[in-house]
Every structure is written in structure tokens, then in C-alpha cells.
Amino acid sequence: MYNLLAFVFTVEEINNSTELLPNVTLGINIYESFGNSRMLILNAVRIFSEMFEILNYNCKLSRPLAAIIEGLSAKESTKLYNTFNIYHYPQISYKSWDYLMSDTVKFPYFYRTVPTNFHLWAGIAKLLKHFGWNWFGFITPDDDSNVRDAKILKGEIERNGGCVEFEVTFKHTGDMSWKLRRKLISILHRTSAIVIIIYCNTDNGGKQYRKMFVELLQTSGKVFVIMNELDFSENIPTHFDLKNNSLTVSNFGKNMPHFSKFVREMKPIQLSGDILAQDWWQSLCDSQCPRRIKRDCSTNRTFPNYKHCFMKHFASSYSVYNAVYALAHALHDMIISGSVNNTAQSREGWRFVDYLHWKLNRYLRNLHFRNGLGEELYMDENGDLATGYDIMNLLFLPDGTWRYEVVGNYNPYAPMGQEFTIDEKAIVWERSFTQTPPSSRCSQMCLPGYRKLIHEEQVSCCYECIPCPEGKISNQTDADICTICPEDQWPNQKRDACIPKIITFLSYKDNLGIALTFTSIFFFLIAAAILRIFINYRDTPIVRANNRDLSYILLISLMLSFLCSLLFIGQPENITCILRQTAFGIIFSITLSSLLAKTITVVMAFHATKPGNTFRKWMGSRVSVTIILCCSLIQTVLCLAWLFTAPPFAYLNMISEIGIIIIECNEGSVIAFYCVLGYLGFLAGISFIIAFLARNLPDSFNEAKYITFSMMVFCSVWISFIPTYLSTKGKSMVAVEIFAILASSGGILGCIFFPKCYIILFRPEKNSKKDLRKI
Known part of the structure; x- marks a missing residue:
């Protein structure tokens, strides 16, 4: 009834307008089909033939027919179109939602002011997903239209992660049997699904659908999601304890x-x-x-x-209102554009003649207009009004009355992110719900930090939650997979967020760094003190023995090796990474070549004491310096080749230790690194062999015993260094290398120079040629 009055109201409003269709009066003929297909066709014949039930005949040319505005079901709307589309009259529906009629090839003259059920399914899926519901029951009539639509809706729900626990169909004709009603109530009491979707076109559901719904609404602890408003025109019996536990998705409505x-x-x-x-x-x-x-x-x-x-919104009268306004604006645009040239002025006003409806279709398609409420509306490319749906809460009041409260809306034509809105605080839930909104899930949601594990025999909505493995996170609920953090980040304790990794290196502020720094400086000062002692007592026999220049070079190289270890402490950079390895290799080669020169000097000195031996002419500093230069030059060439091919560089090691970024030096070329170490080992080995063979030579200047002990310490340190170095990570690896440098250098310093310093400082009486010959 409201729809009929909306027709009259809208036509009067347009006829009273001075801007829309001036000097043109709209008229309407209204017929009721009473849901009878034969009556529908007869009334349509009356409309097209202007009173007489004779097709292709019109006896009242003064009032041409512009379009058909109808509020039929999808089935009847299709039947009307297929019967009379040969006339090309625009057919504007304010009720039919069948998405198949959006096909502009099959239905080029069909328009509507309600959204299609294609958008309805998307809106329902949005609503269910908003509340986190994924476990449903499904009730629908068994006619072809509803079964087809329900199947598509279930597919849309499943694509959004939902599952249907059960599905029940009921006959769309006749009264629902008592047996079926009992079956439904029994299922509702047994099912674990809280949300029950009732998909029913009310035209095909009939009165038994409303009766069934009233009976279902007495079930406690369930939420019913239905399509379109149900008109409970009759009072609800007071002994019916109806629950406020339903949400309705209906065509957008507004009061005019x-x-x-x-x-x-x-x-x-x-x-x-x-x-x-x-x-x-x-x-x-x-x-x-x-x-x-x-x-x-x-x-x-x-x-x-x-x-x-x-x-609240007077049924679908808002859609009727827009349908009439759409037609009026199309007529207005057609007149303004001058498309209707064949017009004549008469006492009744404008009279449109031939082919009015043929020309009108072009203006209805993609129409952009403003209705009487000042709203800007338009027809999309399918001839559907770009509008959406209201989400309403059905409330039953104690006095037996009822009303719908709008709590949200879904507009598929709105900008991204604004198409779905809902006010949860406006929804009235049944008091028996322990939580609001209630939860309808087969399994509880997996919290961030966990992921879903679905077993093969279960549906996708039933799963268990397992923690994310080490190194991965999930930062959303119900995550299907856990994601790996970026290389510079690591999962927090809950594994629901990535946090920056701790950056570490052997710093001067670390306890280990401080200890190694003081140890390096301490040994450096000792070596410097020994050098000072040797310079002060440079003319004494014990200092002059075995070439004091070699002793000076050896002491200076040991001092530099102690300082070299400081390059390994602090934040690595490209320049420090290059310096620490090359400086270490060259300085140690000088140290070992100095020891080799000392050892060779001992051997040559022993043989030079024999009469007529040619070794006497080789005695002196020239041979020793030559040995040092040649041996050091080979190491320098190796280091330069290393630098020019694959030099060491600073890099962030993100995988060695969990949750830690280690700033360390990458050797660049591992082969070059071990070549440098191997060459040092070669020098140490030659020095050890020669010194060991010469350890018992009966000569006053024999220093071979001390060199042998120092090389034993050196080799022991560096042989144990290699496996230890390879088995450690991060700053511990750097500390091992520093320890090896300090230990080997300290061993050489102690074995060779401490006995001489003891004699110089504490037993000066033995620092003479006479006593040296007794050693």
C-alpha cells in the first residue's frame, strides 16, 4: 500500500516542480496482479492497448505510454519483460534483484532502482566477516531461484573463509509441516553454529515463511541473518517469547x-x-x-x-520514489536535448508522438540525476541504480509491536574502504549471550603468534592453533601461515611482531673488549720497556750477542703486533677490516723472519768460528736484513694480491646467532686468508726446525734454545687457533684471534727476552764475555 501511495506522492511532487518537466504532466495507471501470472499478463495488455484487451491497438493517442514501473518478483518481472520486450518500452523495477537481468544483451530495456543480489551476497559476506563468524547453518526454500541463489551465496561465504555446518530446505508452496518445524528446532538445539542464515525471497516464501521465522525467533542463543524486511503486520501473540537476535540485509531505504x-x-x-x-x-x-x-x-x-x-522506511517506497524520478529525469533530458522534434502544442500540454519509448532508453542508460531529496544518483552500465543495502536489527517490543533499527550499511559503489559500515553499539542482542557480539566459529580464533593447522578430515573452518616456528611470526588472527621477519629483524617473545635485532660487535665497552685492550697495552708497554733496556745496555755483551739490530727489529715488530690487536676491537668498518688482516700478516711475517734471521745467525756464527770457514764473510747485519726483507716482501705480495682480488670488508652477519646482528669482518677471499696464515706457519716451522737442530751448539752466542721454546709456544697457539676459530661465532671469533696474537707474541717476548732482561737487571755480573762463554 505504501508503494502505491509513493507513486502518487512522487508524481504529484514532480508535477508541482517548476524545474523538472515544466509544462509536462505525468500520469499513472496502476494495476495489481495479486501474484497471479494470468492477471499480470491481462493487466499488461490493458496498459499497452490503452483500455482494450487487443494487442497492437491504442485508442488514446493523447496519452502515450512512456515506460513500465513495476514491483514484481524476479520471476514475474522476467516473464513480463520477455512477453512485451518487442515494444521496446523501458521496464523499471523497484523490487526485482535477480543478477541475471543485469545482462544488457538479453535485457537491453530493463532498469531497476534496487541493487542486484550479486551485491547482496557480497554484503552478507562482509557482515559475517566483520563479526568473525565462519560457522553457519543454512535454511532456504526448495524452489529453483532460491536454491540457485543460496548456492552462490554459500560459495561467496566459503571464499571468505566460512563453512556451512548444515543446510535445510523447506517447500516454498503450502504450509510448512509440523514435522519439518520440529526438525528445524531440533537441529537448532543440537548445532554448534550460532549464526543461522535464512535465504528466502519473500515472494516465494509466502506466509509460511513468516510463520516459520516467528517460531525460530523463539530459539535462544542463535543469531538469524535474513534477506529483506519481513512485514509482521499482524500482532505477535504475547505468549511468544521472541528474541532480539536477528540482523536483516535489505535494500537501502530513506524517508521522503x-x-x-x-x-x-x-x-x-x-x-x-x-x-x-x-x-x-x-x-x-x-x-x-x-x-x-x-x-x-x-x-x-x-x-x-x-x-x-x-x-520506519515505509517498505520499498524509497525505491519507488527513485524509479519515478529516474523516469522523469530521462524524459526531461530527452526534451532538453531536442531529441523529440516531432511535438505539438495542445490545450492538454505537451503531447509526445511516435517512438517516445524507443528514444527514452538511450537517456535511461547511464542516467545521472538528483532526486527530490537532493541526492545525486546514477544508473551504472547495467542499468542498475548505484545504491546499496541497509543492515537492520529487528526489535520486538513488549507491547507486541516491532520495528527495524538501521545499524549499518553496505554500498558497493562507495570508495574503497568506505563501502561497509556498522555501529555495533546500536545492535540490541539477546540477554542470554555471554559475549556480544556472539561468536559463531567451529574453532576459536588463532591469536597472533599462532597459525591454523587444518587436518585432512576436517573442513577449513575447524582447525587447531599451533605456535609459529622459530624465526617466524603471525601478526593477525587466524593466520594461515607464519611469515619470516626481514633479515634485520627477529620475532618478539610472543612471535606476533618483528623487532629489530640486537647489533653487536667486540666493543671497547664490553668487559671482554676492555680486558683485551688492557692486555694489549700491557704487553706493548713491557715490550717498550725491554726495548728501552736493550738500548740503554746496547754495548753490553748479552745485548750485542746474536745481532742487536735484529733484537731491535724483533722488539719493534712485537710492539706493533700488540698494537695490531687493537684494530680487532671496535665497530668494524671496511678500512679497519683491511688494516687488521694485512697489518697482522705483514707484522707477524717481520717478527718470524727476524726469528729466522736470528736462528740462521746462530748457525752461521757456530760455523764461522772454525778456521778457514767461508761463513765468516757472511757474518753481519746485511744477511739478516736481507732475510727479513725477502720474507716480509713475500707476505706483502700475498696481502696485496688479497686486496686487489677480494679484500676484507665489513658486513652484517644476520644468521650466525638468533636475534642478533653481528657486525664483523668478512675475509673476502678465504683462500687468501689461509694463504697468509699458511705462510706465517711456514716461517714459524722453518725457524722452529733450524732452532731445534741448533739448540745444543756449544757456542757462546747460542740463542737457539730460546727461539725453539718461543716457536713451540707460537705453533701451539696457532695450531689450536684454527679449530677454535672455526667453531666460534661473532665477537667470540674476534676475541680468539686477538688472544692468539697476544699469546703468540707474548710467548716470543717472554721466551727470548725475559732471560736476558733478568741477567741485565738482576745479574749484571754475568753480563760479560767471560760469563757468556760459560753459558
């Missing part, structure tokens, strides 16, 4: 200004012959009706069966 006043003040003279219409109209006189819609009339009748005055 002054429409309630129009309904309240209109005189229904033309409805005098329709008893049902008269009862509907007179029921608006009920004192319980709100003031905005209550009619001022005197009657002693009571109207217990009608509560339609409590409807």
Missing part, C-alpha cells in the same frame, strides 16, 4: 520529506471499493500509531491486526 503527511492527510476516495485497502487505511486511525503517521479520523473500531504504521 512530507510523505507521512501526504499519507496522513490524503482522502482515499478511490479506495472505497477495496475492503482490504479500506481496513489498511482506517488502521492508521489507531491511537497506538505514531503521531507522524496517525490519521485524524473518528471511529470506534479497533485494529488489532495492523501495525504497519510503525514501519
Whole structure:
């Protein structure tokens, strides 16, 4: 009834407008099919033939037909179109939502002011996903249309991660059997699903659908999601304990200004012959009706069966309103554009002649207009009005009345991120729910830090939650997989976020770094003190023995090796990485070549004491310096080749230790690194062999014993260094190398120079040629 009045109201509003269709008066013919297909066709024939039931004949040319505006079900709307599409009349529906009719090839002259059920399915999926519901029951009539749509909706739900626990169909014709109702109630009590989706086109569901829904609403602890508003025009019996536990997704609606006043003040003279219409109209006189819609009339009748005055948006009258405005704007655009050149002025106003409806289709397609509410609307490329859905909460009040409260909306044409909105605080939930909104899931949600584990025999919604493995996180609920953190980050303790890794290196501030630094400086000072002692006592026999210049070079190289270890402490950089390895290799080669020169000097000195031996001419510093230069030059060439091919560099080691980024030096070329170490080992080995063979030579200047002990210490340190170095990580690896440098250098310093310093400082009486010969 509201739809009929909306037609009249909108046409009057447009006819009274001075901007839209000036000098043109719109008229309407309204027919009711009463859900009867034969009556539908007969009424359509009357419309097209202008009174006479003869097709292809029109006896009232003064009032041409512009378009058909209908509120039929999808099935009847398709039947009407297929029967009369040969006339090319625009057919504008304010009710049919069948997505198949969006096909502009099959239905080029079909338009509508409601969204298709294709958008409805997406809106329902958005609603379910918003509340985190993924475990559902499904109830639907068994007719082809509803079964087909329900199947598509289930597919959409499953694509969004939902699962259907059970599905029940009921006959779409006749009354629902008591057996089926009992079966439904029994299923609802057994099922673990909290959310029950009832997909039913009310045209195909009929009165038994409403009766079934009223019975289901008495079930506690369930949430029902339904499509389209149900008109509970009759009072709900007070002994029915109906729960406020349903959400409805319905076509977008809005109150038109002054429409309630129009309904309240209109005189229904033309409805005098329709008893049902008269009862509907007179029921608006009920004192319980709100003031905005209550009619001022005197009657002693009571109207217990009608509560339609409590409807918030007056059914689908908003869609009727937009349908009439869309047609009016299309007519207006056609007149303004000059497309209708064949017009004539008469006393009745504008009279449109040939092919009005043929030309009108071009203006309806992709129409952009503004309705009486000032809203900007448009038809999309399929001829559908770009509108959406309201999400409503059905509330039953203690006095037996009911109402829908809009709690959100879904508009597929809105900008990304704004298409779905809902106000959870506005929803009234049943009191029996322990949590609001209630949860409908087969398994509890996996919290961040966990992922889903679905067993083969279970559906995708039933799973268990397992923690993310080491090194991975999940930062959202119900994660299917755990993701790996970036290389410079690591999972926190809960494994729900990545946090920066701790950056570490052997720092001067670390206890280990401080200890090694002081040890290096301490040995450096000792070596410097020994050098000072040797310089002060340079003319004494014990200093002059075995070439004091070699002793000076050896002491200086040991001092540099102690300082070299400091390059290994602190944050590595490319320059320090290059210096630490090359300086270490060259300085140690000088140290070992000095020891080799000392050893060779001992051997040559022993043989030079024999009469007529040619070794006497080789005695002196020239041979020793030559040995040092040649041996050091070979190591220098190796280091330069290393630098020019693959030099050491600083890099971030993110994999050696869990949760730690180690700033360390990469050797660049491992082969070059071990070549440098191998060459040092070669020098040490030659020095050890020669010194060992010469350790018992009976010569006053024999230093071979001390060199042998020092080489034993040196080789022991560096042989144990290699496996230890390879088995450690991070700053421990650097500390091992520093320890090897200090230990080997300290061993050489102690074995060779401490005995001489003891004699120089504490036993000066032995620092003479006479005593040296006794050693």
C-alpha cells in the first residue's frame, strides 16, 4: 500500500516542480496482479492497448505510454519483460534483484532502482566477516531461484573463509509441516553454529515463511541473518517469547520529506471499493500509531491486526520514489536535448508522438540525476541504480509491536574502504549471550603468534592453533601461515611482531673488549720497556750477542703486533677490516723472519768460528736484513694480491646467532686468508726446525734454545687457533684471534727476552764475555 501511495506522492511532487518537466504532466495507471501470472499478463495488455484487451491497438493517442514501473518478483518481472520486450518500452523495477537481468544483451530495456543480489551476497559476506563468524547453518526454500541463489551465496561465504555446518530446505508452496518445524528446532538445539542464515525471497516464501521465522525467533542463543524486511503486520501473540537476535540485509531505504503527511492527510476516495485497502487505511486511525503517521479520523473500531504504521522506511517506497524520478529525469533530458522534434502544442500540454519509448532508453542508460531529496544518483552500465543495502536489527517490543533499527550499511559503489559500515553499539542482542557480539566459529580464533593447522578430515573452518616456528611470526588472527621477519629483524617473545635485532660487535665497552685492550697495552708497554733496556745496555755483551739490530727489529715488530690487536676491537668498518688482516700478516711475517734471521745467525756464527770457514764473510747485519726483507716482501705480495682480488670488508652477519646482528669482518677471499696464515706457519716451522737442530751448539752466542721454546709456544697457539676459530661465532671469533696474537707474541717476548732482561737487571755480573762463554 505504501508503494502505491509513493507513486502518487512522487508524481504529484514532480508535477508541482517548476524545474523538472515544466509544462509536462505525468500520469499513472496502476494495476495489481495479486501474484497471479494470468492477471499480470491481462493487466499488461490493458496498459499497452490503452483500455482494450487487443494487442497492437491504442485508442488514446493523447496519452502515450512512456515506460513500465513495476514491483514484481524476479520471476514475474522476467516473464513480463520477455512477453512485451518487442515494444521496446523501458521496464523499471523497484523490487526485482535477480543478477541475471543485469545482462544488457538479453535485457537491453530493463532498469531497476534496487541493487542486484550479486551485491547482496557480497554484503552478507562482509557482515559475517566483520563479526568473525565462519560457522553457519543454512535454511532456504526448495524452489529453483532460491536454491540457485543460496548456492552462490554459500560459495561467496566459503571464499571468505566460512563453512556451512548444515543446510535445510523447506517447500516454498503450502504450509510448512509440523514435522519439518520440529526438525528445524531440533537441529537448532543440537548445532554448534550460532549464526543461522535464512535465504528466502519473500515472494516465494509466502506466509509460511513468516510463520516459520516467528517460531525460530523463539530459539535462544542463535543469531538469524535474513534477506529483506519481513512485514509482521499482524500482532505477535504475547505468549511468544521472541528474541532480539536477528540482523536483516535489505535494500537501502530513506524517508521522503512530507510523505507521512501526504499519507496522513490524503482522502482515499478511490479506495472505497477495496475492503482490504479500506481496513489498511482506517488502521492508521489507531491511537497506538505514531503521531507522524496517525490519521485524524473518528471511529470506534479497533485494529488489532495492523501495525504497519510503525514501519520506519515505509517498505520499498524509497525505491519507488527513485524509479519515478529516474523516469522523469530521462524524459526531461530527452526534451532538453531536442531529441523529440516531432511535438505539438495542445490545450492538454505537451503531447509526445511516435517512438517516445524507443528514444527514452538511450537517456535511461547511464542516467545521472538528483532526486527530490537532493541526492545525486546514477544508473551504472547495467542499468542498475548505484545504491546499496541497509543492515537492520529487528526489535520486538513488549507491547507486541516491532520495528527495524538501521545499524549499518553496505554500498558497493562507495570508495574503497568506505563501502561497509556498522555501529555495533546500536545492535540490541539477546540477554542470554555471554559475549556480544556472539561468536559463531567451529574453532576459536588463532591469536597472533599462532597459525591454523587444518587436518585432512576436517573442513577449513575447524582447525587447531599451533605456535609459529622459530624465526617466524603471525601478526593477525587466524593466520594461515607464519611469515619470516626481514633479515634485520627477529620475532618478539610472543612471535606476533618483528623487532629489530640486537647489533653487536667486540666493543671497547664490553668487559671482554676492555680486558683485551688492557692486555694489549700491557704487553706493548713491557715490550717498550725491554726495548728501552736493550738500548740503554746496547754495548753490553748479552745485548750485542746474536745481532742487536735484529733484537731491535724483533722488539719493534712485537710492539706493533700488540698494537695490531687493537684494530680487532671496535665497530668494524671496511678500512679497519683491511688494516687488521694485512697489518697482522705483514707484522707477524717481520717478527718470524727476524726469528729466522736470528736462528740462521746462530748457525752461521757456530760455523764461522772454525778456521778457514767461508761463513765468516757472511757474518753481519746485511744477511739478516736481507732475510727479513725477502720474507716480509713475500707476505706483502700475498696481502696485496688479497686486496686487489677480494679484500676484507665489513658486513652484517644476520644468521650466525638468533636475534642478533653481528657486525664483523668478512675475509673476502678465504683462500687468501689461509694463504697468509699458511705462510706465517711456514716461517714459524722453518725457524722452529733450524732452532731445534741448533739448540745444543756449544757456542757462546747460542740463542737457539730460546727461539725453539718461543716457536713451540707460537705453533701451539696457532695450531689450536684454527679449530677454535672455526667453531666460534661473532665477537667470540674476534676475541680468539686477538688472544692468539697476544699469546703468540707474548710467548716470543717472554721466551727470548725475559732471560736476558733478568741477567741485565738482576745479574749484571754475568753480563760479560767471560760469563757468556760459560753459558
